[in-house]
Amino acid sequence: MICCVKDCTRGTILSDTNIPVRTMAPRPEGCRAVAETLGRIGDKWTVMVVGSLAQGPMRYNHILRTVEGISQRMLTLTLKGLEQDGLVTRTMYPTIPPRVDYELTELGRLLIAPLQSLHDWATEHRPAMLAARAAFAEKESEAASQRARFTTPK
Amino acid sequence: MICCVKDCTRGTILSDTNIPVRTMAPRPEGCRAVAETLGRIGDKWTVMVVGSLAQGPMRYNHILRTVEGISQRMLTLTLKGLEQDGLVTRTMYPTIPPRVDYELTELGRLLIAPLQSLHDWATEHRPAMLAARAAFAEKESEAASQRARFTTPK
């Protein structure tokens, strides 16, 4: 159960028509956790930074070059968030010029597996999603032209 | 490899100091996909709605009551997005009053597993994350008071 819902009931679940549907093992204790976690890693850059750091420890500018399109500001903020949540360690060498290494913690490395499964789903099913989106767009414009035919008949 | 990076190189990866670090099997073909997928499902309500629908087909108002805190507007938008991407089907019965059922498609049901693994990670490691956040906040305020001691000595 991945829900964050009110009625994480146990046992058989009844639909509105009282017909038993799929049964799952609910885990109420983690319902809120999923949403919060996704709120944390679901932003625009976090997964890419984590994915980048999955290769190993990396310096600030190296991540900056690796994660295409990220700005200094966003990288700094993302790394700070990850460090704050204990997913990344920041090691500063007070040399001149300064050098800062970032590395995934054990916690951060454990996150790689779930992200990998999400990655696999994404790569495998993205064509289907794109197709669905295209089909949906077509139906939309079709319906729009239908409406237009009756609302603006000149 | 879950990255969305430029140098999804193959084989051994070298750090800035030319010391070989962890080696992973990169899959450049899916780099962008992860980011896009998370952009899709990483919003505030999508996972909760999917989690709710994982129980089985459900009517609009039932989801509304199940997903605590969601507004009509957000539920409608979320469901429309999911339908557009082929993760959810919308079945309308033109009765009075109207009745609309939402149900996960096969694609949507396949998404449950990755979300489940993310859920498991979240429930298992959330205490650690909260602890890390608390520790970080403490260090922050500590450093802040240090600074204050020297910048505003009255």
Add this chain to the structure above:
DNA sequence: CAGGATCCGTCTTGATACTG
């Protein structure tokens, strides 16, 4: 019942310039 339309504040992101 299941939305659609509107308004409006907030949060996020990006661009740019500056610094120890």
Add this chain to the structure above:
DNA sequence: CAGTATCAAGACGGATCCTG
């Protein structure tokens, strides 16, 4: 090199009211 500071723009989400 590795950031910080500031500003502007746009996306996002919530509240409210309306409807077939």
